[in-house]
Amino acid sequence: MCNVLVFRLKITMLRGILNLKYTHKMKTKYQLFLLVLLTCTLSFQGAVAQDKPVYKISGKIMDGESGETIPYAAAALLNAETMQNVAGAVADLDGEFIITGFKDGNYILQLSFLGYEAFTSKSIEVKPGNTEINLGEIKLQQEAMSLQEVTVQGQRQLIEEKVDRTIYNAENDKTTIGGDASDVLRRVPMLSVDLDGNVSMRGSSNILVLIDGKQSAIVANNIADALKQIPAEEIKSVEVITSPSAKYDAEGTGGVLNIITKKNNLQGASLNVNSSAGFRGSNLGLNASLKRGKMGWTLGGYGRAGYNILGSFENTQTLMTPDGSTALIRQAADTRNNMLFGRYNLGWDYELNKYNFLTASVSVGVRNMRNKQDGLFTETFIEDALVSALLRDVNVDNLSNNVDVNFNYTKTFDKAQKEFSVSGLYSRSNNNNDFVNSLYNGTFTDIISRVKNENLGINEEFTIQLDYVTPVGNTNSQILEYGAKNILRKATSDFAYFTAEGSTGEFQQVDDILFSNEFTYDQNVSAAYASYTLGLGNDYTLKGGLRYEYTTINADFRNSELPADIPSYGVFVPSFNVGKKLTNGNMIKAAYNRRIQRPSLQFLNPNINQANPQQQSQGNPLLDPELTDNYELGYSTFVGGSSLNFTSYFRNTTGSIQPVRTVSEEDVIFTSFENIGRERAVGFSIFSNINVSGKFSLNGSVDTYYAMLTNGLDNPMFAASNEGFVISGRLFGNYTLPKNWQIQAFTFARGRQVQLQGSAGGFGMYGMSINKQFNERRGSIGFGADNFFTREFRINNELITPTIMQQSTVGMRNMNFKINFSYRIGKLSVEGNRRKKRGVTNDDMKEGGEGAAGAMMNNNN
Structure with a gap:
């Protein structure tokens, strides 16, 4: 049934696109198509899963010194023999992670998060009768950084996806060296930057641009000009927030763009x-x-x-x-x-x-x-x-x-x-x-x-x-x-x-x-x-x-x-x-x-x-x-x-x-x-x-x-x-x-x-x-x-x-x-004591330019 619905909706959508006319019906069919497609995909996955045992590895990631949870830490499951990545997950706000989607066998678990030493487990055997393995609390130690004796534990992903934003880790991109912020933003998903430095998000130039969570007067005057003042080497990451919460200023119809510069504790x-x-x-x-x-x-x-x-x-x-x-x-x-x-x-x-x-x-x-x-x-x-x-x-x-x-x-x-x-x-x-x-x-x-x-x-x-x-x-x-x-x-x-x-x-x-x-x-x-x-x-x-x-x-x-x-x-x-x-x-x-x-x-x-x-x-x-x-x-x-x-x-x-x-x-x-x-x-x-x-x-x-x-x-x-x-x-x-x-x-x-x-x-x-x-x-x-x-x-x-x-x-x-x-x-x-620093976020000028699961999936403001 799902296959028939999807096929019919695809044909209807194709006719609407070829006519290049957008009507209320087309909009409704477009949204319905996405909903049916997602539902059918998930149903298909569920049907397949019933025929095979579902293996699951879970745990909770903690700070080894403070005992606090570490939200959004990355968990990767590797084949114990080939060390190839098999599956992975991202911890929720309570530091809890669940990895599924793998077969029986011997595996190594690796945990990583910026500012902490990477964790590598001993070999974990997964087999019928031992399908669910809870590793309990796993404590990560904060990474000691001595520039005279540096040990690289791994590289953070260039692009991270969180529930309410996409993060581009610019510090890992060496192609921007010698450029400015506009060169960095051209590499960020959902953004478009023209040769003059004018920025748009999903086709809208009406976006709020923050620098370290704050907007200065120069950004309010002209975003393109402001970006040229920020060298690429100074940018740590860029956050693209397409659906801002009520905490953010109401300005910026296209969304919020937060440029995070390099700081240290x-x-x-x-x-x-x-x-x-x-x-x-x-x-x-x-x-x-x-x-x-x-x-x-x-x-x-x-x-x-x-x-x-x-x-x-x-x-x-x-x-x-x-x-x-x-x-x-x-x-x-x-x-x-x-x-x-x-x-x-x-x-x-x-x-x-x-x-x-x-x-x-x-x-x-x-x-x-x-x-x-x-x-x-x-x-x-x-x-x-x-x-x-x-x-x-x-x-x-x-x-x-x-x-x-x-x-x-x-x-x-x-x-x-x-x-x-x-x-x-x-x-x-x-x-x-x-x-x-x-x-x-x-x-x-x-x-x-x-x-x-x-x-x-x-x-x-x-x-x-x-x-x-x-x-x-x-x-x-x-x-x-x-x-x-x-x-x-x-x-x-x-x-x-x-x-x-x-x-x-x-x-x-x-x-x-x-x-x-x-x-x-x-x-x-x-x-x-x-x-x-x-x-x-x-x-x-x-x-x-x-x-x-x-x-x-x-x-x-x-x-x-x-x-x-x-x-x-x-x-x-x-x-x-x-x-x-x-x-x-x-x-x-x-x-x-x-x-x-x-x-x-x-x-x-x-x-x-x-x-x-x-x-x-x-x-x-x-x-x-x-x-x-x-x-x-x-x-x-x-x-x-x-x-x-x-x-x-x-x-x-x-x-x-x-x-x-x-x-x-x-x-x-x-x-x-x-x-x-x-x-x-x-x-x-x-x-x-x-x-x-x-x-x-x-x-x-x-x-x-x-x-x-x-x-x-x-x-x-x-x-x-x-x-x-x-x-x-x-x-x-x-x-x-x-x-x-x-x-x-x-x-x-x-x-x-x-x-x-x-x-x-x-x-x-x-x-x-x-x-x-x-x-x-x-x-x-x-x-x-x-x-x-x-x-x-x-x-x-x-x-x-x-x-x-x-x-x-x-x-x-x-x-x-x-x-x-x-x-x-x-x-x-x-420094051992990590803390958040808040600041002013002015975002209101049009430019010409998981508690539990998740309660805090959307709380990363």
Whole structure:
């Protein structure tokens, strides 16, 4: 019966896809198909299992010193003769694991978790009559780390799958050395990063990006810019949270992305130096730490330079002008980019006593990007007749700096998992985004005029946050979390236009409030949340929560008599997660949540951007937030020593912020923004982590979704809709050679992306590195290459409206060769007392860019 249903549903789905029409029936059949397929698969597995004895090995993993459980530790069952991986499992929040899915025979059990010495058991005999073996409590010893005498016990998996998130362990990927955070994120499942560093999750760019659980002002301004400030070597791991609980800010309709940087809880003193020098860029980093008794200090500094980054720009526009004629505009230019980034931080932590902890940090960053278009040549044709030919040089400077100051107090209790914390954050980001446009005369020999735009943007945030977590009752099967938060945010845009004659004439300010003004935007977000987690038996985990946020806004122009009247609003944000552990160690989970996306300064900024006179844009201070409902269904399993994860989802966004494009009398495309869009997406993703052998591993993923976009307008001159499939994928390989040599390779490809009025072209990237460790693994040296067979990437973008047809091509020469070097000095040992550190998590700006089973399957916040 199951086979018949699945076959019929597959045929129905195929017909719907071929018609490329998404209807309510198709959505229902798609969801029903997934449900039936999972049910039939599990039923089939159950039927097969009835004919054979089910062997089971279980146990509980504990900390050898504190006696606490170790959640999410990895358990692997190896053949005692061949030492090949046969089966595996991941411990729940109580440290309990169950391994099934193997035959009778002799086996070795291996347990591992970051910060602990690996455990290897004696031979375990499994045979009929001895089908269930409980090993009881198994205690792991914390790993002593001496950099003068290092012993490597094994390598953590590159990708880990947990019930509420996917974790990418970037520290195990050597192909990113010399890059920045955007290079790391291209390797993470479910994420897509374009060449400009703009990040999207499952096709949505409306995501919350946290750094160590906190969001600074620079991230709120522009995610792509912030990522360029973080060197890849500083990133420990990346967490992708597709269904955030009520504890997280309601912002980020696509989900939450948490970038975890490298920190330590080590006693002693250390200094780490790492550097990379390449054809396109270089970096130098220093990281020092000092820990004596209860007090610790960390000091880190990372600088990165990018140079020799050449490219090209081509653009063709066909416009229907207001008088009814047709205009054809062609543009072409060579591009040059240079950049200099730095990020520096000073951290302090102090253990008052067993239960009370203080942490504080100051972080500063700088970002200088200078982009040049040399010889931007523009030809304009009206009804096939050439009417003008203009030559310009365009210089765009994006110079910024930022500072974050954090202070956190955490109190723990004798009762496990009970915790209270208070966190504060002050963050400020200054961003000068200026350009100079120089126009040549008719013979293209001398500059006859110049236009300059100066735009100083300032984003300030002050946040206070309280969180309380406590188990309910005498077991760990119930957990209650609640808290409150307030964010005061002030954004300012001080902009002015200037004109000058010739190449040396003095600039004169334009006396027009549309071009020279100061805009202030004050926002206050007050929030409260409650979340409850319940574990039912050893199989089910339920987690539900509700968050309420109230937002007040004041906006004003310095040179305008009337302020922008923006009403206050409140929103309830529910979330619900359910997970079920299956008897064979597999897991199925489902989730629903509602999210809100407030517009960031780049959508609000009223400064008119005319860096390219043919394509001008202006923000809208009166924008409202977007609202999105997310539904998700996932299934994870183990096949031999490999893991597989399947996820399907549906996303519905109303009030989507979309561009509105018009053609001016000067044949210029002018872009503004309105809350006129509706976005829906039905998607499916699969990724796998494959252990080919103890020395060779592969992991990869494929993400695809069907996007449906409309702006909801009735006027045929402005109405727009689009739909289609978007596919992306990635593959990573790691091979360990004798004598401390290692080879890693990576490739990523993103297909054409569907947009409301056209599409963005696809592209691919790849890289390879080889590294050698020396001097008892204190140092390493290696060689890396990126895109070594591709001289230039070319991305073709398309824009289509009733009055506009535009095709543009952006080229970038991204071939790179680099030498990497790092060395560590010092002797460290792991501190015995492990504790969680909490902090502020601001997540509310739209960017243009198992107690028992499980009660705590969803409690890893």
